[in-house]
Amino acid sequence: xxxxxxxxxxxxxxxxxxxxxxxxxxxxxxxxxxxxxxxxxxxxxxxxxxxxxxxxxxxxxxxxxxxxxxxxxxxxxxxxxxxxxxxxxxxxxxxxxxxxxxxxxxxxxxxxxxxxxxxxxxxxxxxxxxxxxxxxxxxxxxxxxxxxxxxxxxxxxxxxxxxxxxxxxxxxxxxxxxxxxxxxxxxxxxxxxxxxxxxxxxxxxxxxxxxxxxxxxxxxxxxxxxxxxxxxxxxxxxxxxxxxxxxxxxxxxxxxxxxxxxxxxxxxxxxxxxxxxxxxxxxxxxxxxxxxxxxxxxxxxxxxxxxxxxxxxxxxxxxxxxxxxxxxxxxxxxxxxxxxxxxxxxx
Numbered sequence: 001x002x003x004x005x006x007x008x009x010x011x012x013x014x015x016x017x018x019x020x021x022x023x024x025x026x027x028x029x030x031x032x033x034x035x036x037x038x039x040x041x042x043x044x045x046x047x048x049x050x051x052x053x054x055x056x057x058x059x060x061x062x063x064x065x066x067x068x069x070x071x072x073x074x075x076x077x078x079x080x081x082x083x084x085x086x087x088x089x090x091x092x093x094x095x096x097x098x099x100x101x102x103x104x105x106x107x108x109x110x111x112x113x114x115x116x117x118x119x120x121x122x123x124x125x126x127x128x129x130x131x132x133x134x135x136x137x138x139x140x141x142x143x144x145x146x147x148x149x150x151x152x153x154x155x156x157x158x159x160x161x162x163x164x165x166x167x168x169x170x171x172x173x174x175x176x177x178x179x180x181x182x183x184x185x186x187x188x189x190x191x192x193x194x195x196x197x198x199x200x201x202x203x204x205x206x207x208x209x210x211x212x213x214x215x216x217x218x219x220x221x222x223x224x225x226x227x228x229x230x231x232x233x234x235x236x237x238x239x240x241x242x243x244x245x246x247x248x249x250x251x252x253x254x255x256x257x258x259x260x261x262x263x264x265x266x267x268x269x270x271x272x273x274x275x276x277x278x279x280x281x282x283x284x285x286x287x288x289x290x291x292x293x294x295x296x297x298x299x300x301x302x303x304x305x306x307x308x309x310x311x312x313x314x315x316x317x318x319x320x321x322x323x324x325x326x327x328x329x330x331x332x333x334x335x336x337x338x339x340x341x342x343x344x345x346x347x
Contacts, residue, residue, distance in 0.1 A: 006040050012047040018158050020131060027133055030150035045150060048157040067099075067156045068274055071177035073167045073203075074187030079213045080166055081120035083187060083257030088121070090263055091162055092129040099155035100124065100132045101148055102166040131155060149180050149294050174203050179293050182283065183208045183273045185266065190219065190226035204234055207250055209269045216256035223254040248276050307342060316341035 006029065014022025030041040074080055081102070088098040100121065124130045133151065152163055167177045178184045186207035204210075210230055215223030231252040251269050255262030277283035307313055316338050323329035329337070 008040050008043045008047065012044055015048060015154055015158050023131060023154060023158050024133070026154045027147070027151045030154065031135060031147040041150065045153055048153055067161050067163045068183070069152060069163045069165065069181040070270060071165045071167065071181035071184045072187065073174050073177060074213070075189065076168070078187045078189045079257050080187055083213055083255065084164055084166060085121040085124050086257045086260045086263050087266065088124040088130055088164065089127065090260070091267065092127050096129070096162050097160045098124070098130045098162045098164065099160035100130065100164045100166065101151050101155070102132065102134045103148070103168055131160060152180065174206055178206045180290055182277065182286065183270045185270065186210045188212045188226060188230060189214060190222040208248065208273045209266060210250060210252045211262070211266050212252070212254045213257055215254035216259050216261060220254070227252045227254050248273060310342055312341040312344065313338055
């Protein structure tokens with residue numbers, strides 16, 4: 001028996017009514033790769049997205065675009081989930097509604113993922129004023145789920161005023177998430193030998209706030225030393241740009257997701273960062289640029305989907321793979337064959 005048709009209007013109403021089951025179904029819909037589901041997802045997003053661009057700016061109310069979007073990244077093992085559990089719990093206790101979009105790495109073999117973030121965020125997952133949604137990367141380059149932008153729209157429409165986007169911290173994920181959030185928090189870790197090892201200049205430039213996590217008990221002094229080293233590295237990266245009074249000076253803090261030490265100070269700095277951007281007008285401009293980036297990303301996805309679904313390309317791909325394996329065709333030549341097949345089919 002076929003499943004019942006999806007009622008997009010009812011789904012949109014359920015999201016706006018803050019019904020967790022409807023929110024989950026809506027995100028599942030936008031994550032689907034089925035052609036019919038993608039069309040329904042666009043209808044849903046149209047219903048949830050403000051028609052007036054001014055509504056994307058900060059204001060009270062339950063509408064997409066009104067939250068503080070915060071990206072959180074850091075190397076595996078830095079304690080992102082434990083930190084988010086403490087951070088989000090503090091925010092809900094202060095009256096905020098927090099949505100966590102946690103990206104879980106998928107297996108390159110099975111495309112499966114553990115999706116264990118809810119078990120690592122036990123307090124937040126049980127909090128009625130929080131919503132935790134783990135999503136698999138499904139092979140997406142950079143460790144950010146393909147539909148993360150769409151999921152942000154959905155949870156904002158459901159009235160969550162703080163949206164935390166956690167990435168897997170594998171390099172390109174930082175750039176991807178920075179293009180869809182208002183503030184970017186980088187979690188660092190002491191006790192790794194060289195605290196600066198693995199932290200690239202580009203990531204330091206993206207970070208709006210940096211926090212050295214696991215600064216608890218006897219490790220607090222090590223975390224302080226690591227924070228000083230990172231602050232020094234930031235000065236080298238920023239150079240002599242301090243003459244510009246509009247420039248945000250990235251703070252380096254220490255915290256412990258385990259016992260909550262330093263967590264309120266991080267929220268204070270993230271709030272200060274947003275206020276800084278709103279004051280100099282960069283917040284509104286950044287939101288507008290993000291809309292353009294979203295359009296381009298969707299266009300790239302649509303073109304790739306149509307290309308790989310093209311019958312001529314699929315046939316040419318099978319032949320090209322055989323010829324690559326037997327050594328009669330190079331990968332570069334194979335690409336030209338695929339493009340020629342697509343152009344011929346469209347012509």
